[in-house]
Structures are given as C-alpha cells and as structure tokens.
Amino acid sequence: MNKEENIKVGITIGDPNGIGGEVILKAFEDSRMLEMFTPVVFASTKLLSYYVKTFNLKVKIHGITSLNDVVPGKLNVFRLIKEPFKVNWGEVSPEAGEIAVRSLEAATAALKNKDIDVLVTAPINKESIHSDKFKFPGHTDYLNQELEGESLMFMVSNELRVGLLTDHVPVKDVPASINAKVIKTKIGTIKESLKKDFGISRPKIAVLGINPHVGDNGVIGTEDQDTLIPALEQLREDGNIIFGPYAADSFFGNKKYKEFDAILASYHDQGLIPFKTIAFGSGVNFTAGLSHVRTSPDHGTGFDIAGKGEANPDSFIAAINYAIEIYRKRKEYDILNKNPLKKLSRKRR
Structure with a gap:
C-alpha cells in the first residue's frame, strides 16, 4: 500500500x-x-x-x-x-x-x-x-x-439517493420548518454533492410534496402551493433540473425514483421509510454538504x-x-x- x-x-x-x-x-x-x-x-x-x-x-x-x-x-x-x-x-x-x-x-x-x-x-x-x-x-x-458547510442528511445506495428538507424534527413542526431559503439551500447542497461526490455533471432531482397529494390545490394544506411550488419554479428558472413536487404515496411504488439521480423528501419518515424498505442493509447515511x-x-x-x-x-x-x-x-x-x-x-x- x-x-x-x-x-x-x-x-x-x-x-x-x-x-x-x-x-x-x-x-x-x-x-x-x-x-x-x-x-x-x-x-x-x-x-x-x-x-x-x-x-x-x-x-x-x-x-x-x-x-x-x-x-x-x-x-x-x-x-x-x-x-x-x-x-x-x-x-x-x-x-x-x-x-x-x-x-x-x-x-x-x-x-x-x-x-x-x-x-x-x-x-x-x-x-x-x-x-x-x-x-x-x-x-x-x-x-x-x-x-x-451546510449539512444535509443524504441516504444513499446503489439504486437510490434520498435527501431530507427536514430531518429530526417533530412532524407537527415540519411545515413551519420549510421555507424558500431552506428549499433552495438543500437542493443546492444535493446538486453540489451529486456533482462533487458522485461524479454526476447534470443532476436530475425530484422533490416530494409536503402534504398528501401535494395538497390537492389547497384542499389538504396550502404549504405546497404557497411555499414549495414557487421555490421550485424559481430554481428551474435559474437552470436547475428539478422535477415535482410529486405525491409521495405512489412515487416509490411505481418505480418513479429510478428516473432521477436523487430525491428530496420533505421530512424524515417520508424519505426514510421507502429508502429503508428498498435498500435496507446496503444503504448508507451520508452527511453531504460538509x-x-x-x-x-x-x-x-x-x-x-x-x-x-x-x-x-x-x-x-x-x-x-x-x-x-x-x-x-x-x-x-x-x-x-x-x-x-x-x-x-x-x-x-
């Protein structure tokens, strides 16, 4: 050696x-x-x-x-x-x-x-x-x-990468913890990590909604329409390859995640339950952004x-x-x- x-x-x-x-x-x-x-x-x-x-x-x-x-x-x-x-x-x-x-x-x-x-x-x-x-x-x-740097909890495996907008936060506090600055910072961290740490030159990132069915146009919460969607539109205008927000309930079951280099989940269990179901035993918790x-x-x-x-x-x-x-x-x-x-x-x- x-x-x-x-x-x-x-x-x-x-x-x-x-x-x-x-x-x-x-x-x-x-x-x-x-x-x-x-x-x-x-x-x-x-x-x-x-x-x-x-x-x-x-x-x-x-x-x-x-x-x-x-x-x-x-x-x-x-x-x-x-x-x-x-x-x-x-x-x-x-x-x-x-x-x-x-x-x-x-x-x-x-x-x-x-x-x-x-x-x-x-x-x-x-x-x-x-x-x-x-x-x-x-x-x-x-x-x-x-x-x-700015840390990001990034769960990675050979077939799936999941980052979190919020990590160890009580579910009741999740909506108040998500704002335009947090969204842009976390997506920026994921993008930079995919380029620097995984060698992906033009990362494709999918984002999951905050509420069930992405709020159903405000029927099940307004956080997606008021905060998440405008922030993603601004990021796309700035040249980022961002998709979503997607309804989280069907995103993993229909294998949609395979189309992207990384997925950004709104909160801990929304991202980690499917990740550990798909990749448990071979997955890794990586602290990106540091x-x-x-x-x-x-x-x-x-x-x-x-x-x-x-x-x-x-x-x-x-x-x-x-x-x-x-x-x-x-x-x-x-x-x-x-x-x-x-x-x-x-x-x-």
Whole structure:
C-alpha cells in the first residue's frame, strides 16, 4: 500500500450497549479490508477485546495511545476510554452515552486536524447521548456545528439517493420548518454533492410534496402551493433540473425514483421509510454538504439484538466503502476543476 492509497478511516464506537462494536469487528474479520485503507477506532482496547471474546471473532486489534502511531495493515484502536465500563446489552444509560459522545468528539477533532481522512460513525442512542454538555439530537447536527458547510442528511445506495428538507424534527413542526431559503439551500447542497461526490455533471432531482397529494390545490394544506411550488419554479428558472413536487404515496411504488439521480423528501419518515424498505442493509447515511466526509450505516443501535451475535455488518462495510469512494471523488473533482486543460480533455472524450 503506497502513501497515496493509505486512506485513514476514523471509526466511532457508537453506543457500547448496542451493535456498533459487533459490526465494526465483523467487518474486519476479512483481513483484506486492511489492504484497502487504514482504520482507526476511537474507543478502548479493553472494550474491543470484550466484543472479540463475546462474539468469538477472529480479529486482531492494535492499541495505540497517539494518532502518530497508526500502523497501516492493522485494526488500530486509539485508547480513548481508560476507565472500566460494564456492557449492559440493549440498555439506555448515561455512561454509555458519554462514551459514544467522547468517541465522536475525539474522532471529529482528528478529522479536523487531518489525523484521519474520513469519518464513519457507528449508531448512537439519542436518549443516551443527550446531556447538559451534549444537546444535539444526533450526529448530523453536531457535525454541522464542528465542520464547515451546510449539512444535509443524504441516504444513499446503489439504486437510490434520498435527501431530507427536514430531518429530526417533530412532524407537527415540519411545515413551519420549510421555507424558500431552506428549499433552495438543500437542493443546492444535493446538486453540489451529486456533482462533487458522485461524479454526476447534470443532476436530475425530484422533490416530494409536503402534504398528501401535494395538497390537492389547497384542499389538504396550502404549504405546497404557497411555499414549495414557487421555490421550485424559481430554481428551474435559474437552470436547475428539478422535477415535482410529486405525491409521495405512489412515487416509490411505481418505480418513479429510478428516473432521477436523487430525491428530496420533505421530512424524515417520508424519505426514510421507502429508502429503508428498498435498500435496507446496503444503504448508507451520508452527511453531504460538509468540508469532510462522514458516513454511517443505515440502521440504529439494534438494542433488540445487541449481544446476540446476530448483527449484520453489510451496511457498516458499505458505509466505509462509500466514505472512501466519496473522498476519492472529491479529490478527482478538485483536480479537474483546478486544471482547465484536464477539464477540457475530459469534455472531449
């Protein structure tokens, strides 16, 4: 592995009472993973060793106390948590939440300091992490504060990409959270991400309505007619390839989503229910719009199966692969856009 290929992937432990540690270690049972990149898990060797023993996994971990000591070809574990912690599978606890937060904060600092190149986060429990010191509802909001740019929750898979106008917002607050500025900002973020992170030069984006049947001309709510439709018309006038708004109830069932590079949903469940129905297990949660790459598996902490050895690592592996691919796409995009001769050459092919 040469230096250029040696991408350092920072990995947070997530909630230690959930399936995060299990899927992380299962991902590295295949030693070929270590030939593709260099992982750094922000946790403790004692905690990871406990998972190895519990699930009888054939994984070797390499403990380090400094990020300068990262070794390619090893599953590096940065010894962040030194005090003892007793795992209580599937339980919500402030102690578990504190470990999840410390792992996230340390990994984010390493990302900003360029000690790692990309960040992959294991699932957290929102109740466990919430405290007087950490008041964010999840990863996305915290990273939006810590990193440059405007974050967008972007669920991606090989056949579907879904972004959200609003993410962790109560349903009753969704209409008031959507305005022309939010719509234009989110669509701009999706468009830029599709170009920079996925190599799509002229993205086609579909937008789902806010209300059932896009409000039926005001019969079922006026937000679509008053806010969403005028904003989309303005975006089209500005040269964006935007379609909709579409009624969400039939959009996915009739395979309409296959015609577009991405779909923008108005709220969390409108986008994530169909996404997880279609792509669960292979999908990835990507935080688009930020200065650094962060991905996560498309599932939660799995408290119902925690400790049983049943967790599937496929989505976590997909999250790592997407993080590396997006990192490389961004590098390529930057090179092509900084060098006009290469850009011209690409257009002539």
